[in-house]
Amino acid sequence: MIIYASRTGNVRNVVSKLKGKSMELSEELLLSEPYLLITYTDGLGDIPAKVARFLEQNGNYCKGVVVSGNSNFGHTVFGAAGEKIAAKYHVPLVRKLDLRGNQTDYDAIQTFYEMRVIA
Numbered sequence: 022m023i024i025y026a027s028r029t030g031n032v033r034n035v036v037s038k039l040k041g042k043s044m045e046l047s048e049e050l051l052l053s054e055p056y057l058l059i060t061y062t063d064g065l066g067d068i069p070a071k072v073a074r075f076l077e078q079n080g081n082y083c084k085g086v087v088v089s090g091n092s093n094f095g096h097t098v099f100g101a102a103g104e105k106i107a108a109k110y111h112v113p114l115v116r117k118l119d120l121r122g123n124q125t126d127y128d129a130i131q132t133f134y135e136m137r138v139i140a
């Protein structure tokens with residue numbers, strides 16, 4: 022399963038490039054299967070609040086995180102939500118995307134998903 026959060030559509034677009042079952046995250050969602058998390062970055066390098074709340078309930082099934090950010094924010098906070106999630110939940114930061122990323126990113130994400138999430 023691919024679970025994602027998207028506010029302005031970039032992450033949603035990335036998910037549309039991937040093959041696999043996907044679902045937009047909601048705070049009430051309670052999962053019982055492994056998933057890859059794809060999220061944007063908020064504030065100044067922050068985990069979006071609804072993603073943080075979702076992870077409090079479902080962090081144990083998270084197998085990896087992909088983050089989208091905007092490199093114009095500067096390297097210290099670019100995609101920093103991904104590093105924070107990876108550190109807190111002890112999962113790999115699979116890829117950091119500048120906005121929608123590119124085909125090389127989608128290929129790497131797809132490979133991780135098939136080898137480490139649904140395998």
Ligand SMILES: Cc1cc2nc3c(=O)[nH]c(=O)nc-3n(C[C@H](O)[C@H](O)[C@H](O)COP(=O)(O)O)c2cc1C
Pocket residue numbers: 026027028029030031032033060061062063064065066067089090091092094098099100101119120121
């Ligand atoms: C209020 C706000 C704060 C943001 N803060 C950051 C940030 O600290 N670091 C970063 O890399 N990107 C930041 N971004 C950029 C978004 O993470 C980026 O545009 C992402 O692709 C949005 O994904 P979405 O279109 O799926 O919502 C911010 C965007 C907004 C609107």
